[in-house]
Amino acid sequence: MTVRIRGIYTTALTELFRGDPGVVQPSPPIVDRFDAEFTHEPATVTVETTADRQGVRVTGEHDAVQAVCEELGAVGRDAFVWPDPTPRGAVYDGAVTETLGGGAIVDLGDGEGYLPYGATDRRIEDGDGLRVQVDEPSPPWSDDRPTLDTTIRAHGSLVTLVRGETIEHTGPELADILPADPVDGWGSSWHRHSDDASLDALGDALERANDRAGALDDALADAPAPGDDPPDRHARPTSTAWVWFGRESRFALDEARDAVTATMPGHHRIKAGSRSASAGVDLAEAVADGFRTGEQDFPFAAVTSQFGPTAGDTVRLDHGKPDGRMYTLGDAAVEGVEPDGTVTVEREMSPGGTYDALGVDRRAGDVATTKVKEGRWWYPTVYEGADGTKRGTYVNVCTPVEVFPDAVRYVDLHVDVVKHADGRVERVDDDELDAAVEAGHVSEGLAEKARSVAKAVKHGLE
Incomplete structure (x- = not known):
């Protein structure tokens, strides 16, 4: 007998069932949390959290459903099991x-x-x-x-x-x-x-x-x-049963989950209340786990996993200027999000004009791939033609990047570094930074930081 589990009770029930019956087809978080080998063989039973998060639906082969429900019904005194007279597939x-x-x-x-x-x-x-x-x-x-x-x-x-x-x-x-x-x-x-x-x-x-x-x-x-x-x-052909978890049962599931990963008191009780409460619990536990292991940095992975962005989302590139203006460089598709704060986005460019400082024409089918990293003072954009030919790289020097669920934001500090398709590297727009300092839009200390970043980037590209 094998069981597939999904929903807010997954970690606790995986701990309950991973010995007998075996848990199969685990979700990525389960693979990360458990020091165990899982397979992706067919499940004889599927356990899924109900839409209202009050319990689970158990569906599968008749005898297997009965056996799983006996285990679930024993979680707490206020767990109830009801066979469904109209099961899935009937x-x-x-x-x-x-x-x-x-x-x-x-x-x-x-x-x-x-x-x-x-x-x-x-x-x-x-x-x-x-x-x-x-x-x-x-x-x-x-x-x-x-x-x-x-x-x-x-x-x-x-x-x-x-x-x-x-x-x-x-x-x-x-x-x-x-x-x-x-x-x-x-x-x-x-x-x-x-x-x-x-x-x-x-x-x-x-x-x-x-x-x-x-x-x-x-x-x-x-x-x-x-x-x-x-x-x-x-x-x-199959049986379906419903299991309702009461408060005592939810706290019993908390204990099972806490044996695996950081679990706040009332974890399942809070999650059963609303989707927003569920997201809040996940964030609090992810942050607390980082504190416990000595990871004191901004919990980028925990925040983005709960609120975004994630791969497949769309974000704006909000390009601020030191004089207070802001331009949106366009919407970009999120291709990947890494735990270290690196987010890769892509934009398909419209034809017409040239790419700043690179001096090459914008053509139909060009793709701009940008990699930003939370907290970094610069980010690169690589321009490629429709045939994959690299057309140049533009590195923007800016205030530390912030990655929000719907936008990447920073303030441009004018000075930039470009790498041409032929390998030439040059630093550009120092005069614009000098003018911003003279106008009082950029402090001398911030300007010095921008110049040192540009120097380091140029050295790294050469």
Whole structure:
């Protein structure tokens, strides 16, 4: 038995389950926190924090779900376990009892579900019979109904098979050399985290999904037409259960988590309150852990991991001037963020004009790659053509860079250093810095710092 865990209870539950059953498909923070070897083989059970953070949803093979829930129910006296009568993946012939603005209420016999109109191609009216599958169950303490779909899927932890699909969705490269294919009449949709799995794990995942798809085919082979005698359940390939954690249980989970990493009192109690509170807890613990290990510097990694920017975000380059003006050099895509405070961003340049001090034309397809580092007095931008040809490097000397969630900010100190495509290095705009000092916009002490930085940068580029 193997379990995949996600959400605010992940560290504590990984500590609880990493011996038996084994934890698989860990998130990056879990890999960092645990001195253990994890695999990416298929999970027989998935444990996910509910949207309201009050507990977890447990979904998977019937016996495995029961075993995991017994462990979770023993976490504290105020932990409750409720099996779901309409588990994820269950297939029904349901009867439409009410049509609403965005979807229909469907009687499943075991309960009611909600079918969005976008989940079917046909027009829905009261009294219609439909074959549906539970796509997203809903916890019993919620007012929501489980969400239904008319597309039948064989769910898995690495791959999901889709009935009626004939073309495979994009998946990991290793999937192309698997010895088996999806069963006839089904297409494969590989999950994002399948990229980390081994060939054996992918093969095992596809085999399990094929077994579920075959069982669904068998269950539906002799089923009557959906409108003949609804409601009726045809298949229940997996189980779903819900676990509610009370206050005592949350504090018990705190103890389990504290055995692994710095955990403030009431960690899970606070996180269960709101997303903003959850982010605050993560920041406080990351900072406290740094203090405890003697790392007294600004906790850049902790701050950016909670508030951004992260890879894939977009930030502005706010270019301040000593006279108080500020220009935005443009929006840039964040390509990478390093724990030491280095952030790499890219901009696609528009054609027209020339690059300052480099004396080369701006062309369509040019890309500017900028590396800034929190607290550093300079940053380089490398300009490349569409064919990858380097067109020059411009190093901006400035006040210490600050990396905010939506912008990189500093004040330009005029003097800069450029490296031409032919390797020539020169220092430029010293006269502008001298003029700013004379105008009272830059102090002599700040100007001396700028000049010393420019000298060091020039020496480093030569």
